[in-house]
Amino acid sequence: MGVEKMDKSKAIKLIQDLSNARGISAFEDEVTGLFKREVADTGEITEDHMRNVFVNHQFNNGERPVVELDAHSDEVGFMIRAIKPNGQMMFVNVGGWATVTIPAQKVKIQNRNGEWISGIVSSTPPHFMTAEERTRLPKTTELSIDVGASSAQEIEEIYGIEVGAPVVPDVTCEYNEQTGLFLGKAFDNRIGTALLASTMKDMANEKLDVDVVAGLSSQEEVGDRGAEVVVRKIKPDLAIVFEGAPADDTVMPDYLIQSGLRKGPMLRDFDSTIVTNPHFQRFALDIAKENNIPVQRSVRTGGGQDGAIINRYNGAPTIVISVPVRYAHTPYCFIAYKDYENALELAKNILRKLNAQQLSKF
Numbered sequence: 001m002g003v004e005k006m007d008k009s010k011a012i013k014l015i016q017d018l019s020n021a022r023g024i025s026a027f028e029d030e031v032t033g034l035f036k037r038e039v040a041d042t043g044e045i046t047e048d049h050m051r052n053v054f055v056n057h058q059f060n061n062g063e064r065p066v067v068e069l070d071a072h073s074d075e076v077g078f079m080i081r082a083i084k085p086n087g088q089m090m091f092v093n094v095g096g097w098a099t100v101t102i103p104a105q106k107v108k109i110q111n112r113n114g115e116w117i118s119g120i121v122s123s124t125p126p127h128f129m130t131a132e133e134r135t136r137l138p139k140t141t142e143l144s145i146d147v148g149a150s151s152a153q154e155i156e157e158i159y160g161i162e163v164g165a166p167v168v169p170d171v172t173c174e175y176n177e178q179t180g181l182f183l184g185k186a187f188d189n190r191i192g193t194a195l196l197a198s199t200m201k202d203m204a205n206e207k208l209d210v211d212v213v214a215g216l217s218s219q220e221e222v223g224d225r226g227a228e229v230v231v232r233k234i235k236p237d238l239a240i241v242f243e244g245a246p247a248d249d250t251v252m253p254d255y256l257i258q259s260g261l262r263k264g265p266m267l268r269d270f271d272s273t274i275v276t277n278p279h280f281q282r283f284a285l286d287i288a289k290e291n292n293i294p295v296q297r298s299v300r301t302g303g304g305q306d307g308a309i310i311n312r313y314n315g316a317p318t319i320v321i322s323v324p325v326r327y328a329h330t331p332y333c334f335i336a337y338k339d340y341e342n343a344l345e346l347a348k349n350i351l352r353k354l355n356a357q358q359l360s361k362f
């Protein structure tokens with residue numbers, strides 16, 4: 001099949017489009033649509049009812065170890081919980097948010113016709129606050145979303161917004177050619193989604209010693225729910241997870257920086273859900289070294305991702321390759337093109353060297 005490889009301008013466009021796509025957990029349709037278009041002709045593509053997308057590499061023969069490549073497609077956002085008589089809308093968080101980053105943000109709410117309506121997370125103007133209120137953080141339950149309506153009837157009849165409507169930050173991704181940085185939303189995990197698509201495209205015509213199945217999984221941000229279903233269908237012998245991991249270089253002292261912007265993809269050794277198979281991890285680190293790919297290692301004190309679910313299903317050695325995302329789980333995030341490029345090179349070089357004999361050593 002004639003699949004064109006990624007180049008820099010195509011990759012930049014893909015990352016921007018994926019960042020701009022709107023999709024909280026279970027509402028990933030825009031993201032899966034973009035992804036499927038991108039990987040068209042790289043293999044057999046299927047999608048299940050949970051919005052999990054599977055791509056079978058065209059040279060898979062069912063007789064070799066199966067490598068699952070995972071990325072999750074959802075982003076953190078909100079959902080409308082209730083509409084008050086005055087037209088203000090209560091909401092719940094979908095995924096992990098710190099309340100400090102929510103007030104006064106511009107958001108998009110999807111109405112029943114599929115249109116995206118502009119709104120803001122409302123807060124009390126300082127004029128109506130007491131001195132004490134001005135200095136303390138609001139609770140999420142004190143916040144609401146305002147589209148400018150004055151009654152519940154207007155919300156219903158003019159805006160067409162209903163309880164259960166998905167909400168995302170209203171942010172358009174920018175790329176700065178000079179700095180090589182993207183500024184946008186949802187790089188957790190649209191950068192992983194871009195890496196998954198790019199890997200499948202670049203490897204489409206390569207003959208490997210393993211079968212490769214990409215699984216773009218849904219609903220990671222609400223507890224890795226898509227990955228639980230995906231792993232049961234793929235039944236992998238090995239797995240590589242692509243993630244956008246929170247960068248720590250603005251909050252940690254030098255000696256503790258493990259996911260700094262532009263310092264290379266991060267290979268996770270430990271988080272609260274997985275201890276990475278040390279043999280597979282070493283294999284990946286050696287390949288990075290041989291190919292002069294900068295990498296960072298991380299031992300996290302919290303966190304979790306799809307890799308844990310995959311690893312626990314049948315023990316498949318699993319590594320996590322992450323692009324550092326500054327300000328993950330907030331509306332505005334930075335990532336570096338260079339980190340994407342290095343993560344892609346690392347993944348491709350790992351796939352080229354995997355075979356049944358190597359797997360037996362893990």
Ligand SMILES: [Zn+2]
Nearest residue numbers: 188189221329
């Ligand atoms: Zn996340």
